[in-house]
Amino acid sequence: MSFRFDFRPRIGRGTLLLLLSAALSLPAHAQKKGKALPPPSGPQRLQPLLGGLAPAQAQQAIGAAVLADVDRSFASRAEASKFFSNKGFEYLTENQPDTAVVRFNLAWVLDPKNPDPYRGLAVLLSQRENTPPEAVQALLLQGLAVAPTDSRLLTDAATTTLSRYEQTKKKKDLTLASDYVQRALLADATNANAWQTQARIHYFQEDYASAWNDVHKGQNINLTSLDFGFLTQLMAKLPDPEGKFK
The missing domain is CATH 1.25.40.10 (Tetratricopeptide repeat domain)
Incomplete structure:
Protein backbone atom coordinates (compact mmCIF):
# COMPACT_ATOMS: atom_id res chain seq x y z
CA MET A 1 0.00 0.00 0.00
CA SER A 2 1.27 3.43 -0.82
CA PHE A 3 1.68 6.24 1.70
CA ARG A 4 -0.35 9.40 1.19
CA PHE A 5 0.74 12.63 2.82
CA ASP A 6 -0.48 16.17 2.53
CA PHE A 7 2.36 18.66 2.98
CA ARG A 8 1.17 22.25 3.39
CA PRO A 9 4.03 24.70 3.94
CA ARG A 10 3.35 27.95 5.79
CA ILE A 11 -0.18 27.21 6.90
CA GLY A 12 -1.68 27.26 10.38
CA ARG A 13 0.79 28.63 12.97
CA GLY A 14 3.64 28.45 10.50
CA THR A 15 4.09 24.67 10.58
CA LEU A 16 3.65 21.88 8.09
CA LEU A 17 0.73 19.58 8.83
CA LEU A 18 1.09 15.92 8.01
CA LEU A 19 -2.09 14.02 7.19
CA LEU A 20 -1.68 10.25 7.18
CA SER A 21 -4.81 9.18 5.33
CA ALA A 22 -3.62 5.65 4.50
CA ALA A 23 -2.47 2.82 6.70
CA LEU A 24 1.27 2.41 6.73
CA SER A 25 1.28 -1.34 6.19
CA LEU A 26 4.28 -2.53 4.21
CA PRO A 27 4.66 -5.41 1.74
CA ALA A 28 5.83 -8.65 3.27
CA HIS A 29 8.75 -8.99 0.88
CA ALA A 30 10.27 -5.81 2.31
CA GLN A 31 10.28 -7.02 5.91
CA LYS A 32 13.54 -7.68 7.71
CA LYS A 33 13.77 -8.08 11.47
CA GLY A 34 16.42 -6.24 13.45
CA LYS A 35 18.69 -8.61 15.35
CA ALA A 36 18.29 -7.02 18.77
CA LEU A 37 14.66 -5.94 18.56
CA PRO A 38 11.72 -8.08 19.72
CA PRO A 39 9.61 -9.78 17.03
CA PRO A 40 7.18 -7.23 15.57
CA SER A 41 3.60 -7.46 16.73
CA GLY A 42 0.66 -5.48 15.45
CA PRO A 43 0.77 -3.15 12.44
CA GLN A 44 4.27 -2.71 11.07
CA ARG A 45 3.79 1.05 10.91
CA LEU A 46 3.71 1.03 14.72
CA GLN A 47 6.93 -0.94 15.11
CA PRO A 48 10.24 0.85 15.77
CA LEU A 49 12.15 1.32 12.53
CA LEU A 50 9.18 -0.23 10.71
CA GLY A 51 9.85 -3.62 12.24
CA GLY A 52 13.53 -3.66 11.45
CA LEU A 53 13.64 -2.65 7.81
CA ALA A 54 16.95 -1.55 6.40
CA PRO A 55 16.86 2.16 5.41
CA ALA A 56 16.98 1.37 1.69
CA GLN A 57 14.10 -1.09 2.02
CA ALA A 58 12.10 1.42 4.02
CA GLN A 59 12.49 4.04 1.30
CA GLN A 60 11.28 1.55 -1.29
CA ALA A 61 8.32 0.66 0.89
CA ILE A 62 7.34 4.29 1.34
CA GLY A 63 7.58 4.93 -2.37
CA ALA A 64 9.22 7.38 -4.72
CA ALA A 65 6.11 9.57 -4.92
CA VAL A 66 6.10 10.29 -1.19
CA LEU A 67 9.82 11.01 -1.16
CA ALA A 68 9.32 13.38 -4.08
CA ASP A 69 6.62 15.21 -2.10
CA VAL A 70 9.04 15.57 0.80
CA ASP A 71 11.77 16.86 -1.50
CA ARG A 72 9.40 19.50 -2.86
CA SER A 73 8.26 20.60 0.60
CA PHE A 74 11.58 20.81 2.42
CA ALA A 75 15.00 22.21 1.62
CA SER A 76 16.55 18.82 2.41
CA ARG A 77 15.59 15.42 3.74
CA ALA A 78 17.65 16.14 6.84
CA GLU A 79 15.46 19.17 7.50
CA ALA A 80 12.33 17.10 6.90
CA SER A 81 13.61 14.42 9.25
CA LYS A 82 14.17 16.99 11.98
CA PHE A 83 10.66 18.34 11.47
CA PHE A 84 9.03 14.93 11.79
CA SER A 85 11.14 13.88 14.77
CA ASN A 86 10.11 17.10 16.52
CA LYS A 87 6.49 16.27 15.76
CA GLY A 88 7.10 12.81 17.20
CA PHE A 89 8.23 14.27 20.52
CA GLU A 90 5.21 16.58 20.51
CA TYR A 91 2.86 13.63 20.14
CA LEU A 92 4.86 11.75 22.77
CA THR A 93 4.25 14.49 25.33
CA GLU A 94 0.58 14.57 24.29
CA ASN A 95 0.27 10.84 25.06
CA GLN A 96 -0.38 9.87 21.45
CA PRO A 97 2.15 7.02 21.12
CA ASP A 98 0.89 5.53 17.86
CA THR A 99 1.05 8.85 16.04
CA ALA A 100 4.47 9.50 17.57
CA VAL A 101 5.80 6.16 16.29
CA VAL A 102 4.67 6.96 12.75
CA ARG A 103 6.40 10.34 12.85
CA PHE A 104 9.63 8.93 14.30
CA ASN A 105 9.69 6.16 11.71
CA LEU A 106 9.26 8.64 8.87
CA ALA A 107 12.00 10.84 10.34
CA TRP A 108 14.31 7.82 10.45
CA VAL A 109 13.60 6.88 6.84
CA LEU A 110 14.31 10.42 5.67
CA ASP A 111 17.62 10.65 7.53
CA PRO A 112 19.04 7.55 9.28
CA LYS A 113 21.82 9.79 10.66
CA ASN A 114 19.36 11.83 12.71
CA PRO A 115 19.72 10.51 16.29
CA ASP A 116 16.36 11.82 17.49
CA PRO A 117 14.15 9.09 15.97
CA TYR A 118 16.18 6.38 17.70
CA ARG A 119 15.83 8.13 21.04
CA GLY A 120 12.12 8.80 20.58
CA LEU A 121 11.42 5.22 19.55
CA ALA A 122 13.45 3.93 22.49
CA VAL A 123 11.33 6.00 24.87
CA LEU A 124 8.13 4.69 23.28
CA LEU A 125 9.35 1.10 23.31
CA SER A 126 10.27 1.39 26.99
CA GLN A 127 6.65 2.32 27.73
CA ARG A 128 5.28 -0.85 26.16
CA GLU A 129 4.61 -3.74 28.50
CA ASN A 130 6.94 -6.73 28.48
CA THR A 131 9.61 -4.96 26.43
CA PRO A 132 13.05 -6.34 27.30
CA PRO A 133 15.58 -3.65 28.27
CA GLU A 134 17.91 -5.03 25.61
CA ALA A 135 15.48 -3.97 22.90
CA VAL A 136 15.38 -0.42 24.21
CA GLN A 137 19.15 -0.33 24.54
CA ALA A 138 19.53 -1.61 20.98
CA LEU A 139 17.73 1.47 19.65
CA LEU A 140 19.81 3.78 21.81
CA LEU A 141 23.00 2.15 20.58
CA GLN A 142 21.88 2.61 16.99
CA GLY A 143 21.42 6.29 17.75
CA LEU A 144 24.84 6.50 19.38
CA ALA A 145 26.36 4.86 16.32
CA VAL A 146 25.41 7.95 14.30
CA ALA A 147 25.78 10.50 17.13
CA PRO A 148 28.30 9.17 19.67
Whole structure:
Protein backbone atom coordinates (compact mmCIF):
# COMPACT_ATOMS: atom_id res chain seq x y z
CA MET A 1 0.00 0.00 0.00
CA SER A 2 1.27 3.43 -0.82
CA PHE A 3 1.68 6.24 1.70
CA ARG A 4 -0.35 9.40 1.19
CA PHE A 5 0.74 12.63 2.82
CA ASP A 6 -0.48 16.17 2.53
CA PHE A 7 2.36 18.66 2.98
CA ARG A 8 1.17 22.25 3.39
CA PRO A 9 4.03 24.70 3.94
CA ARG A 10 3.35 27.95 5.79
CA ILE A 11 -0.18 27.21 6.90
CA GLY A 12 -1.68 27.26 10.38
CA ARG A 13 0.79 28.63 12.97
CA GLY A 14 3.64 28.45 10.50
CA THR A 15 4.09 24.67 10.58
CA LEU A 16 3.65 21.88 8.09
CA LEU A 17 0.73 19.58 8.83
CA LEU A 18 1.09 15.92 8.01
CA LEU A 19 -2.09 14.02 7.19
CA LEU A 20 -1.68 10.25 7.18
CA SER A 21 -4.81 9.18 5.33
CA ALA A 22 -3.62 5.65 4.50
CA ALA A 23 -2.47 2.82 6.70
CA LEU A 24 1.27 2.41 6.73
CA SER A 25 1.28 -1.34 6.19
CA LEU A 26 4.28 -2.53 4.21
CA PRO A 27 4.66 -5.41 1.74
CA ALA A 28 5.83 -8.65 3.27
CA HIS A 29 8.75 -8.99 0.88
CA ALA A 30 10.27 -5.81 2.31
CA GLN A 31 10.28 -7.02 5.91
CA LYS A 32 13.54 -7.68 7.71
CA LYS A 33 13.77 -8.08 11.47
CA GLY A 34 16.42 -6.24 13.45
CA LYS A 35 18.69 -8.61 15.35
CA ALA A 36 18.29 -7.02 18.77
CA LEU A 37 14.66 -5.94 18.56
CA PRO A 38 11.72 -8.08 19.72
CA PRO A 39 9.61 -9.78 17.03
CA PRO A 40 7.18 -7.23 15.57
CA SER A 41 3.60 -7.46 16.73
CA GLY A 42 0.66 -5.48 15.45
CA PRO A 43 0.77 -3.15 12.44
CA GLN A 44 4.27 -2.71 11.07
CA ARG A 45 3.79 1.05 10.91
CA LEU A 46 3.71 1.03 14.72
CA GLN A 47 6.93 -0.94 15.11
CA PRO A 48 10.24 0.85 15.77
CA LEU A 49 12.15 1.32 12.53
CA LEU A 50 9.18 -0.23 10.71
CA GLY A 51 9.85 -3.62 12.24
CA GLY A 52 13.53 -3.66 11.45
CA LEU A 53 13.64 -2.65 7.81
CA ALA A 54 16.95 -1.55 6.40
CA PRO A 55 16.86 2.16 5.41
CA ALA A 56 16.98 1.37 1.69
CA GLN A 57 14.10 -1.09 2.02
CA ALA A 58 12.10 1.42 4.02
CA GLN A 59 12.49 4.04 1.30
CA GLN A 60 11.28 1.55 -1.29
CA ALA A 61 8.32 0.66 0.89
CA ILE A 62 7.34 4.29 1.34
CA GLY A 63 7.58 4.93 -2.37
CA ALA A 64 9.22 7.38 -4.72
CA ALA A 65 6.11 9.57 -4.92
CA VAL A 66 6.10 10.29 -1.19
CA LEU A 67 9.82 11.01 -1.16
CA ALA A 68 9.32 13.38 -4.08
CA ASP A 69 6.62 15.21 -2.10
CA VAL A 70 9.04 15.57 0.80
CA ASP A 71 11.77 16.86 -1.50
CA ARG A 72 9.40 19.50 -2.86
CA SER A 73 8.26 20.60 0.60
CA PHE A 74 11.58 20.81 2.42
CA ALA A 75 15.00 22.21 1.62
CA SER A 76 16.55 18.82 2.41
CA ARG A 77 15.59 15.42 3.74
CA ALA A 78 17.65 16.14 6.84
CA GLU A 79 15.46 19.17 7.50
CA ALA A 80 12.33 17.10 6.90
CA SER A 81 13.61 14.42 9.25
CA LYS A 82 14.17 16.99 11.98
CA PHE A 83 10.66 18.34 11.47
CA PHE A 84 9.03 14.93 11.79
CA SER A 85 11.14 13.88 14.77
CA ASN A 86 10.11 17.10 16.52
CA LYS A 87 6.49 16.27 15.76
CA GLY A 88 7.10 12.81 17.20
CA PHE A 89 8.23 14.27 20.52
CA GLU A 90 5.21 16.58 20.51
CA TYR A 91 2.86 13.63 20.14
CA LEU A 92 4.86 11.75 22.77
CA THR A 93 4.25 14.49 25.33
CA GLU A 94 0.58 14.57 24.29
CA ASN A 95 0.27 10.84 25.06
CA GLN A 96 -0.38 9.87 21.45
CA PRO A 97 2.15 7.02 21.12
CA ASP A 98 0.89 5.53 17.86
CA THR A 99 1.05 8.85 16.04
CA ALA A 100 4.47 9.50 17.57
CA VAL A 101 5.80 6.16 16.29
CA VAL A 102 4.67 6.96 12.75
CA ARG A 103 6.40 10.34 12.85
CA PHE A 104 9.63 8.93 14.30
CA ASN A 105 9.69 6.16 11.71
CA LEU A 106 9.26 8.64 8.87
CA ALA A 107 12.00 10.84 10.34
CA TRP A 108 14.31 7.82 10.45
CA VAL A 109 13.60 6.88 6.84
CA LEU A 110 14.31 10.42 5.67
CA ASP A 111 17.62 10.65 7.53
CA PRO A 112 19.04 7.55 9.28
CA LYS A 113 21.82 9.79 10.66
CA ASN A 114 19.36 11.83 12.71
CA PRO A 115 19.72 10.51 16.29
CA ASP A 116 16.36 11.82 17.49
CA PRO A 117 14.15 9.09 15.97
CA TYR A 118 16.18 6.38 17.70
CA ARG A 119 15.83 8.13 21.04
CA GLY A 120 12.12 8.80 20.58
CA LEU A 121 11.42 5.22 19.55
CA ALA A 122 13.45 3.93 22.49
CA VAL A 123 11.33 6.00 24.87
CA LEU A 124 8.13 4.69 23.28
CA LEU A 125 9.35 1.10 23.31
CA SER A 126 10.27 1.39 26.99
CA GLN A 127 6.65 2.32 27.73
CA ARG A 128 5.28 -0.85 26.16
CA GLU A 129 4.61 -3.74 28.50
CA ASN A 130 6.94 -6.73 28.48
CA THR A 131 9.61 -4.96 26.43
CA PRO A 132 13.05 -6.34 27.30
CA PRO A 133 15.58 -3.65 28.27
CA GLU A 134 17.91 -5.03 25.61
CA ALA A 135 15.48 -3.97 22.90
CA VAL A 136 15.38 -0.42 24.21
CA GLN A 137 19.15 -0.33 24.54
CA ALA A 138 19.53 -1.61 20.98
CA LEU A 139 17.73 1.47 19.65
CA LEU A 140 19.81 3.78 21.81
CA LEU A 141 23.00 2.15 20.58
CA GLN A 142 21.88 2.61 16.99
CA GLY A 143 21.42 6.29 17.75
CA LEU A 144 24.84 6.50 19.38
CA ALA A 145 26.36 4.86 16.32
CA VAL A 146 25.41 7.95 14.30
CA ALA A 147 25.78 10.50 17.13
CA PRO A 148 28.30 9.17 19.67
CA THR A 149 28.43 12.43 21.64
CA ASP A 150 24.68 13.05 21.90
CA SER A 151 24.23 13.83 25.60
CA ARG A 152 20.57 12.86 25.76
CA LEU A 153 21.16 9.50 24.09
CA LEU A 154 24.08 8.81 26.40
CA THR A 155 21.95 9.68 29.42
CA ASP A 156 19.16 7.38 28.29
CA ALA A 157 21.70 4.61 27.67
CA ALA A 158 23.04 5.15 31.19
CA THR A 159 19.54 5.04 32.67
CA THR A 160 18.65 1.83 30.85
CA THR A 161 21.91 0.19 31.87
CA LEU A 162 21.40 1.31 35.46
CA SER A 163 17.93 -0.23 35.47
CA ARG A 164 19.49 -3.47 34.30
CA TYR A 165 22.03 -3.23 37.13
CA GLU A 166 19.20 -2.93 39.65
CA GLN A 167 17.97 -6.31 38.40
CA THR A 168 21.27 -8.12 37.84
CA LYS A 169 23.50 -6.45 40.46
CA LYS A 170 26.38 -7.07 38.06
CA LYS A 171 29.23 -4.65 38.60
CA LYS A 172 29.92 -4.43 34.87
CA ASP A 173 26.48 -2.88 34.32
CA LEU A 174 27.14 -0.22 36.95
CA THR A 175 30.53 0.49 35.40
CA LEU A 176 29.00 0.79 31.93
CA ALA A 177 26.26 3.11 33.20
CA SER A 178 28.92 5.29 34.80
CA ASP A 179 30.84 5.44 31.53
CA TYR A 180 27.74 6.51 29.62
CA VAL A 181 26.81 9.25 32.07
CA GLN A 182 30.35 10.63 32.25
CA ARG A 183 30.37 10.88 28.46
CA ALA A 184 26.97 12.58 28.60
CA LEU A 185 28.22 15.21 31.04
CA LEU A 186 31.41 15.71 29.05
CA ALA A 187 29.26 16.44 26.00
CA ASP A 188 26.87 18.71 27.91
CA ALA A 189 27.51 19.71 31.51
CA THR A 190 24.09 21.41 31.63
CA ASN A 191 22.22 18.12 31.19
CA ALA A 192 20.30 18.02 34.47
CA ASN A 193 19.03 14.48 33.93
CA ALA A 194 22.59 13.26 33.48
CA TRP A 195 23.52 14.71 36.87
CA GLN A 196 20.57 12.94 38.49
CA THR A 197 21.53 9.67 36.81
CA GLN A 198 25.08 10.07 38.07
CA ALA A 199 23.64 10.66 41.54
CA ARG A 200 21.94 7.26 41.37
CA ILE A 201 25.19 5.65 40.24
CA HIS A 202 27.06 7.18 43.19
CA TYR A 203 24.25 5.96 45.44
CA PHE A 204 24.77 2.38 44.32
CA GLN A 205 28.51 2.87 44.77
CA GLU A 206 27.70 3.96 48.36
CA ASP A 207 29.29 7.36 47.73
CA TYR A 208 26.39 9.29 49.22
CA ALA A 209 28.16 12.64 49.55
CA SER A 210 28.94 12.65 45.83
CA ALA A 211 25.36 11.60 45.11
CA TRP A 212 24.08 14.67 46.96
CA ASN A 213 26.51 16.87 45.07
CA ASP A 214 25.13 15.51 41.79
CA VAL A 215 21.55 16.02 42.94
CA HIS A 216 22.18 19.67 43.73
CA LYS A 217 23.97 20.29 40.44
CA GLY A 218 21.04 18.85 38.52
CA GLN A 219 18.55 20.73 40.68
CA ASN A 220 20.29 24.03 40.02
CA ILE A 221 20.03 23.44 36.28
CA ASN A 222 16.46 22.15 36.15
CA LEU A 223 14.26 21.56 39.18
CA THR A 224 12.05 19.12 37.27
CA SER A 225 14.96 16.69 37.01
CA LEU A 226 14.53 15.73 40.67
CA ASP A 227 13.27 12.25 41.53
CA PHE A 228 11.73 12.58 44.97
CA GLY A 229 11.48 8.83 45.39
CA PHE A 230 15.23 8.58 44.97
CA LEU A 231 15.77 11.53 47.32
CA THR A 232 13.90 9.64 50.04
CA GLN A 233 16.24 6.68 49.58
CA LEU A 234 19.29 8.92 49.62
CA MET A 235 18.19 10.78 52.75
CA ALA A 236 17.86 7.42 54.52
CA LYS A 237 21.56 6.83 53.86
CA LEU A 238 22.84 10.36 54.44
CA PRO A 239 20.96 13.57 55.31
CA ASP A 240 21.29 16.34 52.76
CA PRO A 241 24.61 18.08 53.58
CA GLU A 242 23.15 21.37 52.37
CA GLY A 243 19.95 20.93 54.34
CA LYS A 244 17.71 21.64 51.36
CA PHE A 245 15.85 18.35 51.56
CA LYS A 246 14.52 16.98 54.83
